[in-house]
Amino acid sequence: xxxxxxxxxxxxxxxxxxxxxxxxxxxxxxxxxxxxxxxxxxxxxxxxxxxxxxxxxxxxxxxxxxxxxxxxxxxxxxxxxxxxxxxxxxxxxxxxxxxxxxxxxxxxxxxxxxxxxxxxxxxxxxxxxxxxxxxxxxxxxxxxxxxxxxxxxxxxxxxxxxxxxxxxxxxxxxxxxxxxxxxxxxxxxxxxxxxxxxxxxxxxxxxxxxxxxxxxxxxxxxxxxxxxxxxxxxxxxxxxxxxxxxxxxxxxxxxxxxxxxxxxxxxxxxxxxxxxxxxxxxxxxxxxxxxxxxxxxxxxxxxxxxxxxxxxxxxxxxxxxxxxxxxxxx
Amino acid sequence: xxxxxxxxxxxxxxxxxxxxxxxxxxxxxxxxxxxxxxxxxxxxxxxxxxxxxxxxxxxxxxxxxxxxxxxxxxx
Numbered sequence: 059x060x061x062x063x064x065x066x067x068x069x070x071x072x073x074x075x076x077x078x079x080x081x082x083x084x085x086x087x088x089x090x091x092x093x094x095x096x097x098x099x100x101x102x103x104x105x106x107x108x109x110x111x112x113x114x115x116x117x118x119x120x121x122x123x124x125x126x127x128x129x130x131x132x133x134x135x136x137x138x139x140x141x142x143x144x145x146x147x148x149x150x151x152x153x154x155x156x157x158x159x160x161x162x163x164x165x166x167x168x169x170x171x172x173x174x175x176x177x178x179x180x181x182x183x184x185x186x187x188x189x190x191x192x193x194x195x196x197x198x199x200x201x202x203x204x205x206x207x208x209x210x211x212x213x214x215x216x217x218x219x220x221x222x223x224x225x226x227x228x229x230x231x232x233x234x235x236x237x238x239x240x241x242x243x244x245x246x247x248x249x250x251x252x253x254x255x256x257x258x259x260x261x262x263x264x265x266x267x268x269x270x271x272x273x274x275x276x277x278x279x280x281x282x283x284x285x286x287x288x289x290x291x292x293x294x295x296x297x298x299x300x301x302x303x304x305x306x307x308x309x310x311x312x313x314x315x316x317x318x319x320x321x322x323x324x325x326x327x328x329x330x331x332x333x334x335x336x337x338x339x340x341x342x343x344x345x346x347x348x349x350x351x352x353x354x355x356x357x358x359x360x361x362x363x364x365x366x367x368x369x370x371x372x373x374x375x376x377x378x379x380x381x382x383x384x385x386x387x388x
Numbered sequence: 389x390x391x392x393x394x395x396x397x398x399x400x401x402x403x404x405x406x407x408x409x410x411x412x413x414x415x416x417x418x419x420x421x422x423x424x425x426x427x428x429x430x431x432x433x434x435x436x437x438x439x440x441x442x443x444x445x446x447x448x449x450x451x452x453x454x455x456x457x458x459x460x461x462x463x
Contacts, residue, residue, distance in 0.1 A: 186462070194459065197455065228458070268462050321441075325442055340443070342445030345444075346445070372439070373405065375441075376435045379435075
């Protein structure tokens, strides 16, 4: 950090030790930024006729300039107050760069309890009981769908670790379901309707996050990752081979898939290579067990499109089996 | 291969590709072709394996805390 201070109408020496101490503290706090891009410019001034001091600090950072101006009857207090203000702004800016407003979800969740919002949802008393029963009956399916979608977005890089929590998405989807419950489509089972809401909610959320990210400056600082089981089977840049992760290629059971995180990772990575419409058709048809007309309703594809996407996805995945050593065992 | 089988390999692959893979293919001619054609049978086995591997959804239980909170919130 480069420092440039100007003094007007006052002696420099008495303030020097304090300024050095405060500048050193600030320097430690801007250590994450390229040091040649950080400049602290300050003007310390005594009023010509009164016992009043003024300190103006300008901290130039990459893409952001912070300013503070303080007055006090004590020169030392003036300087201290200006540095405290700059440090406060710096802390806020760094938190923004680290996207703390997004990953500090538990605290936010407490603050915006779903119950409060649900209370405002237009549900009649009888409807509320039905809604509750339907949500709880379909919660496991919804939770696992969201979990798989998040793993997919993490794999494609469209979602960064820590940006979104499964619980937040579940809350958002349940809230939206409550708001639209009376207008839910008659031609779609509730379980399918919830998946459709979740699909659209996730897509919109990812779009917003991308926009926010594009408007954000990046600093070379790690974002803390939450200890979530989702992230345990998300490993970027890995090179998994099916034959290495599937112990019994001829009889993979759901339990086997569940137990093998390596296999889950392999499946995630492979499905993430499919174009999104192909993957959607495949996931809803095979993994979620929807019929072709239901796939079309949920994804917004026509039945003919969904049928074609299924064909393309199947052939792509069959080729993956052919490319693996497991083709010989099949 | 065509000889005594009613469908060519190309036709069988096309039928199997269009077929969504859930119930057994209903057309007996296709089944007969698969019984007599090792390459098409191998093709079908790799497809079945792909669907088994990639179409298997491994669900986990909803965390009790989330379940409990939703039960309370929706009430």
